[in-house]
Amino acid sequence: MSRTRVLIAEDQVLLRSGIARLLEDAGMEVVAQAGDAEELMRKVRAHRPDVAIVDVQMPPDNTDDGLRAAIALRAELPKVAIVVLSQFLEERYAVDLVGDDARGVGYLLKDRVIDVAEFADAIERVANGGSALDPEVVSRMVGRRRADDPLDALTPREREVLGLMAEGKSNRGIAELLGLSGAAVEKHATRIFHKLGVADEPTEHRRVMAVLRLLRAG
Known part of the structure; x- marks a missing residue:
């Protein structure tokens, strides 16, 4: 390799x-x-x-x-x-x-x-x-309240998961940080993609598209 x-x-x-x-x-x-x-x-x-x-x-x-x-x-x-x-x-x-x-x-x-x-x-x-x-950038963007905010549809836990995705954490890393199972993180991720309107494409692309939605919301 x-x-x-x-x-x-x-x-x-x-x-x-x-x-x-x-x-x-x-x-x-x-x-x-x-x-x-x-x-x-x-x-x-x-x-x-x-x-x-x-x-x-x-x-x-x-x-x-x-x-x-x-x-x-x-x-x-x-x-x-x-x-x-x-x-x-x-x-x-x-x-x-x-x-x-x-x-x-x-x-x-x-x-x-x-x-x-x-x-x-x-x-x-x-x-x-x-x-x-950077976690500080993510924290500001996720925590800010805006009119017609696409993040409003997310639960607090889903916001946490999205924030960690934006930091570049893998599902395994997110699971360890939040004390969740890998399957639970995957379910949260799937719901996030659905709520943000991210198309059903390869996993990595969906993650970066979700990050893009977060940035555009800012």
């Missing part, structure tokens, strides 16, 4: 090297590293990694250069998955990044890197076409 090929774009050299070491130890292959948005674009085009991990704030402007480059790469090279790392929580970043397709995209706060197992799992899931949104 081939290793997941990763490119890391982060202007802080120590953090970039640390992430590279963590992912290599987790069994992934770091094919390239970049320190600014222009280098990111150039190296992704050259190496075509499975997933690019991108800091929001990067040179040359040190504003949202990384995010803008990530959005451009999603449009140009849709087969390259993107995980954006942010120092601060900005919901609009997640919404702008996802756009109309939640497949192969992640938005995480940098603090999540500390939990190596969870971080590596999120990278692998996104690289394989899933999605991973």
